[in-house]
Amino acid sequence: MKKFLEDLKNELTKQHMLEKDINEIIADHEEMIQNAMLEGLSEEEMKKRFGDPVNLAKELASFSTHEAEPFNIPEGYLAWKNFSTLSSELKIKISLVAEDISVVHSQDEQIHVHYSGKGDISKYTCTYEDNELVIEAPKMSGFIFMKSKNDDIQLILEIPKSLVITNFQINIVSGDLYYANLNANTLTLSTTSGDVTMLNAIITTSKWNTVSGDLMITDVKLENLNSSQVSGDMHMKKVYVGKEMKLNTVSGDIRIEDSLCQDCALHSVSGDITGMEFYPSRVSLKSVSGDITIKNKNHTDIEIVSKSTLTGDIHIQL
Amino acid sequence: MNAQFKRGIIELCVLSTLVEKDTYGYQIISDLSQYIDVNENTIYPILRRLTNEGYFTTYLVESNEGAPRKYYKMSEKGFTYYMQLREEWDSFIGGVYHIINQGGKKHEEILRRFKERIN
Structure with missing residues (x-):
């Protein structure tokens, strides 16, 4: 059965499970195998009773928390800047125009910035001083829509997981933001037409302003969230807000799945707001012509503080 | 048997064992595999x-x-879940038995009637 334990451990590691979970699972199996031996089971009977460790590991991994997948820098990216960090805290300020940026966790203890594209990287600013990282696109002369394909730039910013991001401020006009596997105390986000993808993060206070870009938010824990969007859509999945969540939309649709929060205020002019398996404790709903629907399987008490609509439908099915 | 279906039933069996008493992992495996x-x-x-x-x-x-x-x-939460699962199971399996036993429970009887019908 030694081989069973070894195979199980290898497969769990392969499935990117957390080390503490792996250790616990192995300890549980050592205990169960010992008990099976005390019962006097033969090696053959043991094999039958414990089954296949590979299948077992896959099954266990299917509902467990995973180690953040290492982010592989795609081909075509070049290293631009590397900084050794001087403190355990970090402030970040990013202001970009049409550049896409991915902000992910670093594989080591350094801050790395990579770039790709045909644009002239030397016109960009990237500094790290007084525990503040600043990335800025060159000041534009002329209009944004005059930018040609010949000066596009994509950036990847890698931040060590051990750093505490105290304040993260990011402004992008038309570029997209991908933010994954990083925690922050305060995150302020503002985009015009760029899309935002946020994955696996813990953020204390966050404020999002978007105009026509879409937001995809998955596996994010927040204390307070204040979001305001004009015509872009938002899709939230597995979002947990400890205190207050305020979502405002003009004509964009909002879809919230498998999420919960304490106090929730949903305001819409003509966008539809749909909650599926969405469990706020208290909720206030306001719309002009948009529909607001909350559909949950489990019956829980949701206190409706206020609801008003002019011509939209408000449906709460519990 | 369909793996997903079997898993649901076994989940109910595991819960049933723990409604009765606290016990350890291997004991549950050993108990259930008797049946x-x-x-x-x-x-x-x-x-x-x-x-x-x-x-x-x-x-x-x-x-x-x-x-x-x-x-x-x-x-307590587990118990509530158990009762809910049990109720679903009872009504499902009740329905299944009603359907499959429409022609009686005895194999010989089912076979005799089937033969009669196709001849």
Whole structure:
């Protein structure tokens, strides 16, 4: 059965499970195998009773928390800047125009910035001083829509997981933001037409302003969230807000799945707001012509503080 | 048998065991496999998943025969879940029996009537 334990451990590691979970699972199996031996089971009977460790590991991994997948820098990216960090805290300020940026966790203890594209990287600013990282696109002369394909730039910013991001401020006009596997105390986000993808993060206070870009938010824990969007859509999945969540939309649709929060205020002019398996404790709903629907399987008490609509439908099915 | 379906039934069996008493992982496997064809690969993930969801809590008990054993204890939340699952199961299996026993329970009787009908 030694081989069973070894195979199980290898497969769990392969499935990117957390080390503490792996250790616990192995300890549980050592205990169960010992008990099976005390019962006097033969090696053959043991094999039958414990089954296949590979299948077992896959099954266990299917509902467990995973180690953040290492982010592989795609081909075509070049290293631009590397900084050794001087403190355990970090402030970040990013202001970009049409550049896409991915902000992910670093594989080591350094801050790395990579770039790709045909644009002239030397016109960009990237500094790290007084525990503040600043990335800025060159000041534009002329209009944004005059930018040609010949000066596009994509950036990847890698931040060590051990750093505490105290304040993260990011402004992008038309570029997209991908933010994954990083925690922050305060995150302020503002985009015009760029899309935002946020994955696996813990953020204390966050404020999002978007105009026509879409937001995809998955596996994010927040204390307070204040979001305001004009015509872009938002899709939230597995979002947990400890205190207050305020979502405002003009004509964009909002879809919230498998999420919960304490106090929730949903305001819409003509966008539809749909909650599926969405469990706020208290909720206030306001719309002009948009529909607001909350559909949950489990019956829980949701206190409706206020609801008003002019011509939209408000449906709460519990 | 369909794996997903079987898993649901075994989940109910695991919950039933823990409604009666606190017990340790291997004991559950050993008890259940006396009656149904099931192995550790199916039971352990259920124990772990239901523990993660707060349906069971665990505690260690020293054993005379070796390492301490991890005992599983059903929580109130687990009990509520068990009752819900049980109700679903009862109404489902009740319906299934009604359908399959429409022609009687005895195999010979079912066969005789089938033969009569096709001849």
